[in-house]
Amino acid sequence: MHTEQDKADFSQRLQTALKLAGLDTLSGANLANRFNLRHPNQPVSTQAFHHWLTGRSIPTADKIDTLAKWLDTSPEWLRHGRMALDCGSVSADELLLLSYFRALPPEKRRALIVLLHQSG
Structure with missing residues (x-):
């Protein structure tokens, strides 16, 4: 189970990755739509994406993989805040x-x- 701190930390990393990718000014609906165009599995709702951004939930591993590829970062950093060195x-x-x-x-x-x- 994810702690509230895990969720908040993930949210901050996701927001940072979006900012670095120049996507931080897009609406939640736009972000969810862009994510869904890249994600091969079941699409996510605008509300689900909003929950990731606000620290209310953490996506599953397959969704983190899609986010990492889209935002040009590593899944390990996005999920845990660590880079493999x-x-x-x-x-x-x-x-x-x-x-x-x-x-x-x-x-x-x-x-x-x-x-x-x-x-x-």
Whole structure:
């Protein structure tokens, strides 16, 4: 069972991914329709998509996979907030940067992600 914090965290990651993809200004109905065009299984309602955005529910694994492909992110990050890293190839500077990033409050993390995405 998902905790309320799990749902809230997923919602924040989904909102960040939508913002990075330039889709954050679309309506819930538009987002649900765009999702359904990509999802091979049963479509979702506007209400279901709204529940994902507001932290009331977390989609099933197949829906997270579709979201991740659509939003150009990993399913693991979208679901759990973690990225699979090959630690053998991560430099000391990258690990230091990660430690600084983890120390930031969530709103500053999101702002930094958006800033870095726009710079790339």
